[in-house]
Amino acid sequence: MKTSIYFLFILTIMSACHPNGIEVTSANSPKNQSSAQYLKLAFEQGDLNSLMKINLHGKTLEQADYISLGTKMYNSGALVVPVIKGDKRAENAIGPLWRDKDAKIRSFLNENKEDPNYSYLRQFCALDVIRKTELLTDNSDDALSTLGYYIDILAQEQNISPAFFYQGLKKLKNYWPKQQLKSTVELAIKASEEAMRQNQEGIQNFEKGVKKGHPELLKSAFYADQIDASKEIDRQYLFYIKQMKAMILSNVVY
Numbered sequence: 001m002k003t004s005i006y007f008l009f010i011l012t013i014m015s016a017c018h019p020n021g022i023e024v025t026s027a028n029s030p031k032n033q034s035s036a037q038y039l040k041l042a043f044e045q046g047d048l049n050s051l052m053k054i055n056l057h058g059k060t061l062e063q064a065d066y067i068s069l070g071t072k073m074y075n076s077g078a079l080v081v082p083v084i085k086g087d088k089r090a091e092n093a094i095g096p097l098w099r100d101k102d103a104k105i106r107s108f109l110n111e112n113k114e115d116p117n118y119s120y121l122r123q124f125c126a127l128d129v130i131r132k133t134e135l136l137t138d139n140s141d142d143a144l145s146t147l148g149y150y151i152d153i154l155a156q157e158q159n160i161s162p163a164f165f166y167q168g169l170k171k172l173k174n175y176w177p178k179q180q181l182k183s184t185v186e187l188a189i190k191a192s193e194e195a196m197r198q199n200q201e202g203i204q205n206f207e208k209g210v211k212k213g214h215p216e217l218l219k220s221a222f223y224a225d226q227i228d229a230s231k232e233i234d235r236q237y238l239f240y241i242k243q244m245k246a247m248i249l250s251n252v253v254y
Contacts, residue, residue: 035229043163043236048131051163051236053195054123061117069117069124078108078125080132098133102146105129123159126150136167144175155187160195162188162240169247178251185244192244196237203230 033041042050061069073079080101105125112121129135135147151168154161165188173181206226210217217223 034225036232039229039232048163051161052127053160054120055158055160069120076108078104079128096134096138098129098135098146101129101133119157122153123157126153127161127164130164136171148172148176155184158191158194160191160198162192162195162237166240166243173247181251182248185247189241189244192237192241196234199230199233
């Protein structure tokens with residue numbers, strides 16, 4: 001069971017770092033559902049598991065790198081894993097899951113500051129604790145403060161998951177001081193615009209590759225699916241950017 005969970009993490013990690021994420025999304029889509037439909041449903045349901053991306057800042061990671069990083073995070077106990085019967089945490093849990101994982105993540109990140117892929121580790125840990133714990137539903141001051149810590153990490157690292165920024169900042173807009181909210185939203189908008197640029201670059205490269213190497217695919221359902229999925233991603237990113245700009249306007253700091 002633990003081995004299966006481990007490999008699931010590796011697949012998630014590789015999917016989050018795919019150059020444009022579209023082909024991977026298509027592979028994970030239920031049968032008879034297009035990538036665009038899959039992404040639209042994830043957007044409508046607020047399914048952050050399907051909307052996470054890592055900004056590699058131009059770096060290229062090989063499969064061995066993903067396995068190494070996944071193993072490091074998995075073994076540290078920082079990642080949120082499905083509950084296994086007989087698991088010590090499940091039997092003796094005290095307090096919310098986010099509190100336990102937050103302590104482990106901070107310790108893990110502090111110990112790995114010299115890792116050449118430290119930005120990657122920070123982004124993945126932040127995305128993981130936000131999407132898999134109660135941070136977005138817990139309204140306590142401690143939870144909001146912790147959520148702010150991880151949204152700030154994503155903003156600093158210019159992470160390219162606009163959905164996380166939007167959901168997190170919605171919770172924080174009445175908690176953070178106005179100036180803090182404004183500065184973080186501005187970083188989030190910049191990161192979201194970069195996410196859009198990377199998506200457009202990814203689909204352009206895909207189109208060029210098909211036209212040059214596999215022109216027979218130009219009229220295929222697969223090709224049309226990828227184009228539609230990219231347009232859906234752009235639509236979502238524009239929505240998040242517009243909503244975050246509205247947050248600034250509604251919290252003007254004079």
